[in-house]
Structure formats: C-alpha cells, structure tokens
Amino acid sequence: MTSVIALKTLNQYRRRDIYAYLGLRYYLNNSSTNSDFWLEEVCCKLTLEGTEYGYLKSFHYKDYNDKQYVYRDVYLPAPNETLSEAFLISKLSAYQEFHPQPYVFSYRYAEESDLSGIFSPYFNGVKERHKFIENLCWENENSFVLYTDIKKFYPSIKSEDVLKVWNDKCDSSGIDSKYKLLGEKILRNHIDLNVKNTTGDSILTGPMLSHVIANLLLDDIDKKMYALTNGRYCRYVDDVIFVGSQSELESWRDKLESDFSDLGLELHDGAKDFSVSNSEWLAGANDFNSSISLNWMKLIANLKRFLFANADQKDDLMQAFKDNSIRIPILDYSVAVKESSAIEKMADWIKKYSWSEKVIREISIKTLISQAMACKFDMLEKIYEYLELLITTNEYERKRYIPKIKFLSGRLLMLSNHEELHQLSEKLADIEDFHQLKVTIQCLLTRDVTESLKMGANATQAVAQLLAIEPYSVTIDIAALNGVDTRVIEQSLAVLDINGIDYNHDNPPSELRLFSKGLEIRELMASDDRYIKELAALHGICAARHTETLLTCFDRNEELAIDILNQVQSSKSG
Structure with a gap:
C-alpha cells in the first residue's frame, strides 16, 4: 500500500465497525485508489462537489436498563467520505490550532509512524491521563x-457553534481554503441529516471529524479551566477531572457548569459526579503497571511474527489453537507478505521489528500455545481477585476495577475453554x-445468539468473530425477538452473514442483509439508500466475498486482532 492515510483509516475501523471496514476494503481494492494523490484529487473532490451523501445509521449497544436495551445511534459515512475525512484530518494535524491541549487526552492525532489509526490509541490517552492525575495528587x-461528565455530549452540540468554531479555527490557522470548504461540506451533511x-x-456521532470538532468546541473552556485551576484540570472526551480542595472543586464545577450551559451542554449529577481524597486515589496509582497486559502484547506480537515468517503454517496454527480452545482471530498475511518488496522485508528483520533469525526460530506453534496458556492463567487469577474486591467497593473503586475486568475478560473470551467460561459467568x-460480557459468554457456550442480536451490530460482531472460528450454525429464538426494533435485528443478522455464520431466520431481508448475503447486488447498485448503493457498486456483481475479506489482511502492517469488547466500549462515550 502506498497511502499511509488509507492504512491508518483501515486500522481505525477494523477495531471499530465491520461495515465501515468492509466498505473501505472494497474501495481500496482498486490499485489506483492507494495513493494520497487519489485521496486528495478524487475522494475529496467527489465529497466536496457531491449533491448526495450516504450514512449507515447503526444501532450500537450502549446500556441495559430495566430489561430494556439502550442504543447509541452511530452514523457511518460511505467509504469515499470516510477517506476524505481521514485525508482532511491528516492535513489538520499539521496545524497547532486543531490540536487538543496537552491536558486533553482524547482523540489526539496519531504520529505519522503510528499506523494503528488516525487517532492515537484509546488506551494511550487513558494511561497518560492517569499519570497526569497521579502527579497532581x-x-x-x-x-x-x-469526576464529572457531560450529558449526551455530541447530540447536544449546536450546529451554529459547530460551524463557527470550524470557520474560526480554519481562519486563524491559515489552512488552505479548499480544506476549510471540505470540512464545512461534511459538517453540513451531518447537520442536514439530523434535521x-x-x-x-x-x-453526527460516529464520523471521525465529529471527534475533532468536539475537541475544538471545548478548547477555549479547556484553556480557561486549566488557568483557573492553576493546572489542576484535565478532560477525556466528556469526562472532566479536577484536583483541589472541596471548596475549590465546588467553585470550579459551578464555573464549568456555567460555561457549558452557554454551549447548551449539561453536567451529570448523582453517581457519575463524585469526589475522592487524593490518598484514596493514589491507592490505585499503579493500576496500569501490569505485567499481564505486557504479556498479552508479547503474545500478539509473536503471533504476527510467526505468521510473517511461516505463512504456510497458518492452518496448522489455527487447528492447534482450536484444539486448545484458543479463539484469537487470525488474519492471513500470506499475500501481503508475498507482495512485500525486498527492501520492506529487509526492514522487518533489521530495523522496524529488530527481529533476528534466532528470535524467529524460537517462535513455534508450541511456544505460542504455551504463551497463551500462561496469559490465560494469570488473567483468570487477576479477574477473580478484582471481582471479589468489586463486591464491597465505593464508586471510585468501581471506576478502577470495572475497566480492569473488561480488559481481562475481553482476552479471556479468546483464551478460555467452556468450563472456565462457565465459571466466569x-x-x-x-x-x-457486565451484561454484554455475560451475554457474550452464553453465546459462546450455547451458540444461541438471540440475546446478542437484540443488543445490536457492535455487540453481535464482538461475539460473531469468535463463533465464526468453529464451522457450526447458530440458533435463534425468533419469538423472543418480538418487540425489538427490526432494524436492530437486521443489522445484527447482517453481521452473522458477513462472518459466514449460518442461522435459522427466514424473514425477508433488508437491503443491508441482501448486501451481506451477496444477493441482488445489481439491484442494490440502484438503491435509493446512497450508503447501500456505494457499497454494492464497490463490491461488484460477484459472489459475496465478505468473510474472505475479513480473514485476509490488506497490508502487511494491518492490525492482527480485533479487540473483542472495544467495539462496544467505543459506543459508550461521546
């Protein structure tokens, strides 16, 4: 691949949404699209001059209250606009006016050398914020x-404020007017669709540019609060944290609430608004200094190294993983590695990964399984410890332990056998x-996906990539789906189709599910739904190739594993 921006965009969405990822893959399959020249001269031009736009309104699981599911409406732009957004954001990153302040830890632009996404990884920002608060304490x-946070942050932002802050920042930065016009066109698409x-x-909640705008909108308040508190303020998306005396905290919160109200934003109260002493907070200062996460990262790194060096052993590795109840999704890197230039291969060995022939020889299917088992037993021990502690905790301690449990459980879903999953459940x-986690475990134990379908496409994808490792059909209690929005069910069923999972459900499919099944593609190319129309045209008239596309990598630097619970977590903020 010649376009770093396109690769970053693919990796951003591989972790986040299956539909957006597939659309990007089909778009980029044409070799002429794999250049920054194409992105700027064709993608951006089409977006800027287009009279139509297409977004998929995806229903993402957010919460479960009183036996009812709560969804977040997440809008996914069609592939051409997605790449236009990514190109625009890469241009914005060159201007300081578009960067969040150093004490704002969300949606920072990734370094050019960081190919994992357009934005710096979520966990990096969380760890940096943690260290920032520790120093203040x-x-x-x-x-x-x-701790306090903003209610319904993105939906509460006013369109006039959006356009004003965009134009003001563009003017003060001196960025080329064509990029200003492109951003304005995308933002007007958002506003028009909401109307x-x-x-x-x-x-809209979902597009990458929305995250940039949210940071820009709060930039003046961020600077004002940082100055007012003498540096004892930080923010991550809609979460705000102060460090001070009780009287200072009360005064600062009142000021923040007043400033937010001018933008039509409100702060939560009740359980989501609380304080703890700094000594209590410092009890968790080492929360992120865990060898467990490092061991997991080493396992994934070694797995990718093995696949690079032994592409012909992928099937043997997959079978050995199955035999040991390991469900780590494995990508086929063989084509990408085969197409790598001699210079790229040499860089792998000498510079980029600091590999040596000895290191590669020491990685085998046996050692990978041994690493996975060691990770599993460490994680099981830790998760049970945290679950015991969670029973008698206060709100802050829950805030500490719940992310740890979710981190561990997301990996244990890939490493545990049925007996271990049953005990965890x-x-x-x-x-x-932990409703989503409990549902996912039950789906793995029973292959009944009824409850997962109700939760939406993101929750269904989290479990589908694990279920797809075994070539068996799943069951659905169709009667139990009565009363659930049919659009939610259709999107979830489409996810099963894309992952190649057979199921018992014969209702007439929606256009999205026709696409996921590879049916009536020619007719879908004339759809009134611009999003479906663009995806169908990019896929082309042929048998469905979604499952094969998901299991093969597009580029040698594509991310290996999709975080099982990350897709759901990303829908709980913003």
Missing part, C-alpha cells in the same frame, strides 16, 4: 479528585455493569 496534599431525521441539530451473574 502528589503535588497537592490533602486535596480531592472530582431530516428529526434527531436534532448537531454533528457464574461469578459475574449478580454483578451489574
């Missing part, structure tokens, strides 16, 4: 840490906050 004895759908007057049974 040590520097301010007898202080308190206040048409009677869902507000704001930016029993431990989780009476604990709130």
